[in-house]
Amino acid sequence: MLSWRNIKPKSFVDAMSMLYFMVMVHSAYLYGEIAIVPWLKETYSVGTSKMIMYQIFALFLYLNVMGNVYKIIETNTSSVGKMLPTLLKPGWTFCYACEANSPPRSFHCMTCNKCILKRDHHCMFTSQCIGHSNYRFYFWLVFYGWCGTMFCAIMTVPYVLNLLDGFSIWKIPYFILPLFCFVLQYISFFTAISSFITLLSVVFSCALVALLFWHCSHIYKGQTTFESSHRIYDYDLGWKENIVQSFGTKWYLTWICPWINSPLPSDGIEFQTKANYENSKDQ
Ligand SMILES: [Zn+2]
Numbered sequence: 001m002l003s004w005r006n007i008k009p010k011s012f013v014d015a016m017s018m019l020y021f022m023v024m025v026h027s028a029y030l031y032g033e034i035a036i037v038p039w040l041k042e043t044y045s046v047g048t049s050k051m052i053m054y055q056i057f058a059l060f061l062y063l064n065v066m067g068n069v070y071k072i073i074e075t076n077t078s079s080v081g082k083m084l085p086t087l088l089k090p091g092w093t094f095c096y097a098c099e100a101n102s103p104p105r106s107f108h109c110m111t112c113n114k115c116i117l118k119r120d121h122h123c124m125f126t127s128q129c130i131g132h133s134n135y136r137f138y139f140w141l142v143f144y145g146w147c148g149t150m151f152c153a154i155m156t157v158p159y160v161l162n163l164l165d166g167f168s169i170w171k172i173p174y175f176i177l178p179l180f181c182f183v184l185q186y187i188s189f190f191t192a193i194s195s196f197i198t199l200l201s202v203v204f205s206c207a208l209v210a211l212l213f214w215h216c217s218h219i220y221k222g223q224t225t226f227e228s229s230h231r232i233y234d235y236d237l238g239w240k241e242n243i244v245q246s247f248g249t250k251w252y253l254t255w256i257c258p259w260i261n262s263p264l265p266s267d268g269i270e271f272q273t274k275a276n277y278e279n280s281k282d283q
């Protein structure tokens with residue numbers, strides 16, 4: 001279960017990012033239910049079965065986004081509570097902030113103030129570090145976030161065009177600067193909000209697809225963000241095994257729901273290296 005200690009943002013930037021993220025996810029979902037669903041029914045006479053499919057799909061995306069956020073926050077991916085050796089082993093470092101030995105691939109996060117196992121990066125939208133144990137949830141959060149923003153953009157662009165009585169070159173500012181156009185009284189408040197949600201969906205779907213490809217490339221090569229930027233390939237066990245290392249033994253089920261159990265082969269402290277893995281296969 002989540003406690004306030006887990007949820008509490010760790011910095012002002014994290015607090016603002018979390019607030020913004022939560023407001024946007026819920027606004028987009030409610031906007032779909034309040035504005036888009038009735039409009040689809042009225043304008044296109046969409047049948048009940050299609051409307052149910054729309055709502056099941058929207059709910060599936062929403063639950064996966066929120067479920068993965070929950071699991072990212074709930075999962076302990078730090079070295080706190082782990083049995084760490086008192087003697088410094090080869091490849092290990094001493095963390096002066098934690099006053100403890102830190103395993104390979106682990107880094108200290110200044111915001112979380114802990115050493116994070118197989119640290120990837122600090123995610124400000126969840127105010128948590130992404131590392132060994134919660135990377136799977138982060139990946140699916142990005143994936144479903146992208147699906148959600150794409151879905152939102154596909155649904156809201158025709159709706160906003162309808163509100164603006166069609167498209168013309170003179171109406172481009174209504175899309176790009178909707179709130180400014182509302183202040184100048186060119187468009188109504190509702191049209192401005194609709195246009196703003198559409199603008200954000202388009203921008204975020206482009207940003208998230210780039211982020212998704214970036215992480216797919218890391219998973220494929222068995223790297224963290226740090227290892228990718230430093231061209232470290234020590235943990236590349238081949239793409240199939242790399243997927244298991246990131247998503248667990250039930251990797252093919254993890255997309256369905258964040259609560260599906262998929263044990264990771266590593267404990268986050270000891271990792272199989274490329275050299276060891278190839279030797280064990282040869283024997
Ligand atoms: Zn540390």
Ligand SMILES: [Zn+2]
Pocket residue numbers: 109110111112113121122123128129130
């Ligand atoms: Zn952190």
